[in-house]
Amino acid sequence: AQKITQTQPGMFVQEKEAVTLDCTYDTSDQSYGLFWYKQPSSGEMIFLIYQGSYDEQNATEGRYSLNFQKARKSANLVISASQLGDSAMYFCAMRPLYSSASKIIFGSGTRLSIRP
Amino acid sequence: SAVISQKPSRDICQRGTSLTIQCQVDSQVTMMFWYRQQPGQSLTLIATANQGSEATYESGFVIDKFPISRPNLTFSTLTVSNMSPEDSSIYLCSVEEGTEQYFGPGTRLTVT
Numbered sequence: 336a337q338k339i340t341q342t343q344p345g346m347f348v349q350e351k352e353a354v355t356l357d358c359t360y361d362t363s364d365q366s367y368g369l370f371w372y373k374q375p376s377s378g379e380m381i382f383l384i385y386q387g388s389y390d391e392q393n394a395t396e397g398r399y400s401l402n403f404q405k406a407r408k409s410a411n412l413v414i415s416a417s418q419l420g421d422s423a424m425y426f427c428a429m430r431p432l433y434s435s436a437s438k439i440i441f442g443s444g445t446r447l448s449i450r451p
Numbered sequence: 452s453a454v455i456s457q458k459p460s461r462d463i464c465q466r467g468t469s470l471t472i473q474c475q476v477d478s479q480v481t482m483m484f485w486y487r488q489q490p491g492q493s494l495t496l497i498a499t500a501n502q503g504s505e506a507t508y509e510s511g512f513v514i515d516k517f518p519i520s521r522p523n524l525t526f527s528t529l530t531v532s533n534m535s536p537e538d539s540s541i542y543l544c545s546v547e548e549g550t551e552q553y554f555g556p557g558t559r560l561t562v563t
Contacts, residue, residue, distance in 0.1 A: 368550050378541045380494070380554035382452070387550060426493060432550060438484070439545075439552055441493045 337362045339442035356412040358427030366432040369410040374424040455555035463561045471530045474544035479524035484545040534562045
């Protein structure tokens with residue numbers, strides 16, 4: 336069975352500081368993709384970053400980077416130089432690749448609040 | 452990335468009525484997904500909709516309650532039938548594009 340665990344229900348960070356949001360996963364699939372989404376109060380799910388299980392380099396997208404440690408089954412999101420607009424819910428997600436029954440599953444989320 | 456729109460963006464409905472949510476994608480996609488997010492919760496997959504075949508529902512969701520149409524490769528609808536206050540949620544459609552997955556802006560439903 337697949338599972339995503341986010342152990343931080345909420346976090347407060349000072350503006351301009353870096354923040355790490357934790358995510359661990361469990362899967363028996365050899366090929367899978369890991370995702371991070373941002374959900375502001377408006378409710379939309381904004382795709383932030385993707386990491387494939389066979390990617391050797393950690394994914395980066397602007398201020399977002401994914402600290403992928405395959406042996407530890409962790410996929411932490413790092414946001415550098417946080418901004419007030421980063422305040423939102425953040426969801427880690429995973430999907431097996433190359434499977435006919437492929438569906439994305441989500442963690443419980445972390446609410447990030449940036450202090451001015 | 453795929454651009455996804457949903458209508459309506461929000462609605463307030465009375466119990467016992469039904470609401471149909473539309474999802475439009477700017478490109479042809481094989482599979483479309485419908486998710487529900489209850490207040491304060493994470494996302495739960497309702498069903499997967501392939502064009503030309505019946506939708507595949509996840510455990511706990513049934514076609515009579517959440518009928519889905521998929522008439523072509525860019526459009527799908529989800530109906531929430533015989534609504535109760537427990538159906539108050541955000542409903543999101545989603546598509547795969549390669550290895551990535553994108554979501555529509557969501558429909559915020561409140562049932563009174």
